[in-house]
Amino acid sequence: MAPFRKFGVLFLLLCFVFTVQSVDRDNFKTCEQSSFCRRCRKVEAGKSPYQLLANTVSQNYSTLFAELFNKDTGVYYVLQLTALEENTFRLHINEKNPLKPRYEVEHALQGVPNQIKLTISEKTDDHTTVTNGPSKIVIYHTPLKIDSYFGDQLVISANARGLMRFEHLRTKVEKPTEGEEGAIVEEVISEYPGDGAESDPGAWEENFKSHHDSKPNGPEAIALDFSFPGAEFAYGIPQHADSFALKSTKGIDPYRLYNLDVFEYEVNERMALYGSIPVLYAHGKELTSGVFWHNAAETWVDIRSSTDNNVVESIVNFVSGGVKKPQVDAHFISESGVIDVFFLLGPSPLDTFRQYTLLTGVTPLPQLFTLGYHQCRWNYNDEQDVIDVNRNFDQYNISMDVMWLDIEYTDNKKYFTWDSRKFSKPLEMIENLTNVGRKLVVIIDPHIKRDNGYFIHNDATDNGYYVKHADGKDYEGWCWPGSSSYLDFFSPKIRDYFGDQYGLDKFHGTTNDVYIWNDMNEPSVFNGPEITMPKDLIHYGGWEHRDVHNINGLMFTSVTYDALIKRSQGTRRPFVLTRSHFAGSQRYAAVWTGDNAAEWSHLRISYPMCLSTAVAGMSFCGADIGGFFKNPDAELFTRWNQAGVWLPFFRQHAHIETKRREPWLFDDNTTRRVRDAIALRYSYLPLWYTLFREHEIKGYPVIRPLWAHYPAEFNSFAIDDQLLVGDAILVRPVTEASVTEVTVYFPGEGKDKWYDINTMEEYSTPGNVRIPVNIDMIPVYQRSGTIVPRKMRNRRSSVAMKDDPYTLVVIGDNMKKASGTLYIDDETSFEYRQGKYIYLQLFFDGNVLSSKHIDKLNKFETKSWLERVNIVNAPQNVKSAKLVTKSGSTTLEVNFNPNNKVLTIRKPAVNMGEEWTIELIR
Template identity: 40%
Template sequence: MKLLLPALLLALGAHAVKREDFKECAQTSFCRRLRPLSSKSEVADFTSPYSLGSPSPAVSPHIGTPAKDAAWTFPLTSTLYPDVGFELRVDVLDGDIAQVRVDEVGSASPWRRYNETAKWALLSPEPAHVRASITTKKGVSSIKYGTGLELRINHSPLRIAMLRGGTEEIVFNDRGLFHMEHFRTKEIAIEEEEVVKAEDGEEVKTEEGAEVTTEEPVEVKSEPEEQKPFEATIDRSWFETEDGDLFEEHWKRWRDSKPKGPEAFSLDLTFPRAKHVFGLPEHASPLSLPDTIGEGSYYSEPYRLWNVDIFEYVADSPMALYGAVPLLHAHSAQGTVGVLNLVASETWVDVAHTKGVQTHWISESGIMDLLLLPGPNPTALFEQYATLTGPAQMPPQFATAYHQCRWNYNTQGEVIEVQDRFEEADMPLDVTWLDIEYADEHRYFDWNKKMFPDPVAMLDQVAKLGRKMVAIVDPHIKRTDSFRVYKDSLDLDILIKKADNNNFDGWCWPGSSVWVDFFNPKSWEWWTRMFSFETWADQTKALFVWNDMNEPSVFDGPEITMPKDNIHAGGWEHRDVHNINGMLFHNQTQHAISVREPTKKRPFVLSRAYFAGSHRYGAIWTGDNLGTWEHLAGESAMFLSNSIAGMSFVGADIGGFFGNPGTEMLVRWYQAGAFMPFMRAHAHIDTKRREPYLYDEPIRSHLRDALRLRYTLLPTWYNAFHDAATKGYPVIWPQYAKFPADESGAAVDDQYYVGDSGLLFKPVVVEGATTTEVYLAANEPYYDYFSARMWPARAKPRNITLDTPLDKFPLLIEGGHIFPSRERVRRASSLMGQDPVTLTVALGKNGAHGQLYLDDGETFAWERGEFVHRELAYADGRLRSTQKVPHDAHNAFARSIAAVGVERVRVLGLNKAPSSVTVAGREVQFEWEKGAPKAKEPRAGILTIKNPGVKVVDDWEIVIA
């Protein structure tokens, strides 16, 4: 076994992704069947075979309990299969979100379509308090709701449009591509296939009396002889193509038994006014999704949503990666709308910029569950998405600082050496990570005592420096009777099953492994107990967790993951729930960490796999990237794509997981890393050591400067994380979301803004670059963060060029903003909580605004009002700090930082020196650095107010005369 594993890993990740290990659309039968619908729809007489009956008020509860006048059901039929029943349901939810679902009903089949994706992805809100009305006339139902919103439902053929002010913004089934494969027996499927052949004019050769057998027992829906060939008025071959893989599918050496037969569905969504669509993470693609179909398309394959473990993924590709969020934003300068397609099975999405933007979604199983988000702008979409899925988790403060990892720090001594070397180099560090080698025989929870003889002592030694540690806990469990976790899972019968209902075993890091079924509620309390201090004694409260490989990654499985016909709790197949699987593991782990102490603490758990709603549970990263300029250049678009889908606590392995970047590239990675929401350096076991303290000058100073800048700006990052946790806003904002009316900048994805701070960052991603272009959209002045060089306000967006030698990179401040910082960088962020704050005021045309949010950084007391949240505003020569939200300003946390003051105020953009600066009538010291607003390279005037004598917890006003 020990000889086989390295060879297997070499095969998995030699020097580039092995594309042949992962399917293309034509290699998976449901995509092969349904993707051609798009081209067939261009036939002149093509029309949708689906029609609706009359609406009825819905009575069954859904998400909460919808108001009786805001939910309706429609019988849905297809002329292809008039004896098959479907139902379409419309709900109007809080936030003016319309939900449209389709399920098969009244089937004699023992099977059901998977309908629980919403259960895991969405919150369970209070009953919807919405007002909506429906009228039906001449085959058209009109549902009116919100402010000027309407769902216009054409009954025959089926077509649903969301209109605002009478203008269509989202159209379902505009091209007639909606099709839902119904449950059938293999015998009936063969007869239907013969009908299709006959309609195509092909000769049908079926040996009379031939016996049809299946390897899996199949319930018969009705006697085959009762089925009559369908006399079609619509060419059935448009929707049903000959396919020998309906009930069994083979790929390479794997067999998928497919006991339920075909149950895929297709739908088209058109955005008539849109010029861009964003979202569908996770892909290594541009933020504005390029075409995948049509003449001259950028990609030839659809965007695939199917969580997989891809070593050394391609830097520009629609291939599936580790996470899947089926969310789209459709955008133009006239408005932005969104759709969330709640399906957890394998899904492919084609995009074409034709008649606005057209999209075609193809999923293997499940019900259709569409949520239409009306916008009308990106900020509203973020709020609406948070209404559905919840806001992001508020992370512990240390998690927003710097993390140091590699595969692997192999001994207790190495861990302590890392702490010492960071100290000697005067480089801050908050978290040191341990990869799989800390665990004895890769049995997570069990330390390798030869290499880590006293884990508790090690953790305590690290904690004394104000730091934390993270250890990996993967979902695969070593299959050996001597491992307590394996024995427990057997005794509780909570393992994922094979199609034959025996426990599934596969190959991963420990060798032969099993996987806990976290869809089984019996696993939840047990998993929580695994992380208790009583059960896992070799830990302390300074240890946090990393959930890797949770797609799940199975080295000897199809596409390096689990077979689709595996069985989960409730009888659901793995094909139904695959993209949710990693989220459930993440959820249960973060819960276990949060409750292991008597006072509930904010957990930190990093996950690789994720789905819609995973942002409630912690951070993610972009997986096994490469230390190349191409991967460095592509990361910003990936961050932004994730961020607009809620997953904004995201980062990439600094330096690249694979490879040995040179010093120039490493410096650029660290500069980029300082502006990743999740900042972690990580490297493969075969790479050279590249901790930042290992380098000689001047490289060491460049790396130190990037680290220290991150720590200086931690209060600004914390503001952004708080907005994500309370409003659903992204931590980093793309151009189109900040400036939705600016059409020319909508596709810009190589720079971004940090929260509401006005800080605009762009990484340098070109080897040898000494200049870099930045796109400025606001009609405000911009200031260089480092030099106070100023670019005056301009009515039209423009590009500017900055000098970027190796020690420089673009970091600008948009005028009109105030942001906080802490200039006294210490060895760890936990030691900076009593340090004074600096406020930078970058004046715009109408003054400036900002905020300062502080809490204890580790508990949930902030949810009970234990925080300080200040509104900062500058206007007419007065800088004010006031309470931002009504609450007890003298709460326990506020009292604990009562002595923390503002040590410096820096004002950029004043035209002349003030005559005085006063606080409550008392003059305070200031320095004035004259600007040069009319120079060839304008420079802002800088007013520095030293020690104004104000506290962060108080209301105050500084008057600049």
């Protein structure tokens, strides 16, 4: 939601005014207005004062230790370089003797990374070389430079440009001096001259608009540059409403990572949004690598390249065979903390993505219903409204799994309560949903209404649970309830307290079929600096908010996730949606692209935004279908639903002042098209579910950029209006009005063929192809060499599909072979972690289709069976098929459609839990 108060008619008028305006940039800082960014960005390249002292190098099993010295300031630092599993290294630098501890991020990593043996293979006065399997790192001593290699190929070079900066903690010394006309002024003197921090007027205190930041620790910024030789483009560092391939920031503001509630954000911008995941990937034709900047403070990232990421110039060089070696450069700048960075050395895209998720975790397998269609708006008026909408989905034969309630269900914005007039019988309302296999999601925000009649406020006040000012007083800000305070979720005691409120004995009127939406958790503070919390507030442990800001949302959602497990006594997998997120948030919650608008540009940007979060570990991403602000026309609404089918999280949501937009409120043709789009989503739920399980196992994104599977195809590197679902489905949404054709890029350079999922028409010409489109569907293709499982029966919800039969769509490659996987379990519980599941390898050799258990010892009983097999471009003159199981063989009927060249094997009727083969008989 956008940060404006709701007070009757005045609020509605404000909403109307604001919904026709764009983002107010004056509310948010530029790099030049952030003193630490300004200082670090002005560091002169090629003059690094940092040097490693060779005589201090030592080693244990996995880690090299050494001291660094800043010759300009005389400050000493400790460097640690640790070898981790799967071609990953960790670089950690901190002051040797800081005046006080500097903040080091907790909670983002899923645990202590697995360390492996590190060997010092060479040590001279000039450099030290360490190795780890196929990887090695060369540390040059003076000036400090750290080169990472995979084999003999230089992958990442840190401080190659000499932009490292580590502002030591210092004591503020004030010396009175005589100014103009005898006036006495205070001059700040550093006991360590040479870093120039004191010359910056924002070093010790800083003002932005009417807000004052006291900065009691003074300047404490850190920065480090990274070069990626051979890389063409950089990706990642979400969340920004910008292209998937990061753009050069030469001469303009860097990308900013600072979780903010940005009202009506604009597209194609580098401004900070709701989430910050500081992982960056660099990709070239030969290798992919990345860096994970483990820091939760405000961060800015400059991106440069040998062509300034100019796509046209890159293509010209590529086509002309230019000898100029490409390179991407990045410069990370954070306000506080320590240098703690992980080098991800690939070498393939999927290797690199996995290396990151080994550090920060994966999305646990969600319940199947979460992958269905979600219906939301701010707000459904009352219980009868919810019941009517639920009934209409059945009346119009549209599948739906989840109804959502926004803030108006509460008693005056007091969370864990219900409006006693509008929602007087919530249990009956919930039962109305669950009786037809549907769920409810309600919103719980972090701001606490300062009301003496509100039990949470009283508990928080009495027990000191709120975030505080430096003087120990509770911080008070402004949010939806009006005057609000904010629980300190960094405290274990407070996390336990708040988690208990989700219990069925506390949150009355809820059941285990009610799930949670955590919004406004940047945190959003309407009257705060940049619409968030002041940086000099104090959290548990004495840390300033500036140190932990970007991880605040993760702390909130982790409490919710753990509470939902406790609520169900571990019998249900939780579902949580969050707006604010950080590295590691994927372990607890899904995410969406925030408060978008009903504009074609916002539909267009939803794919690159979700691709960015997916490669940054958070696959479970979607966008508000139809746009949160403004009103979509029928065409935009149709196209957005068709595109949303192919994002992992599929929810319609709208602002309180928009027109109602349930699918049946449009014309009959639009309703039909939306129904068809949602039905298509449900037919592919077996694929989505399998991919989420494989994400949990392997760490691969569920949705992927084309270059993830075609890493040498330069022409795919900048494409972000298409995506891959797994490695089998290629999607190109229609993101412009009134078009009759779109350009689709078919990767594979002719080795792969692509088949329209509706017509099975073959596309074998590689590269860009103009494809005719009509309003009924968007271009979606299945890759040759794949087997995709589907369920084709139209049901009201995923729960009703549980025992439905499967259809397998088999498309052979040039050798007539195809493969795929299928995962099945109870769709709700954690029992799959005790081996109660079916995981199948499907394989077609051109004549025999087989299903074999991948994990033969794991057992799960399913009532689902195989209803149909569709084989595209099957062998000629097939007369029948023979099904063979452990109980015998059966002859099956076949039918060949000459129009689309699809051979259909009807009703094999074998249980999906069995192993079987089907042989084609000529």
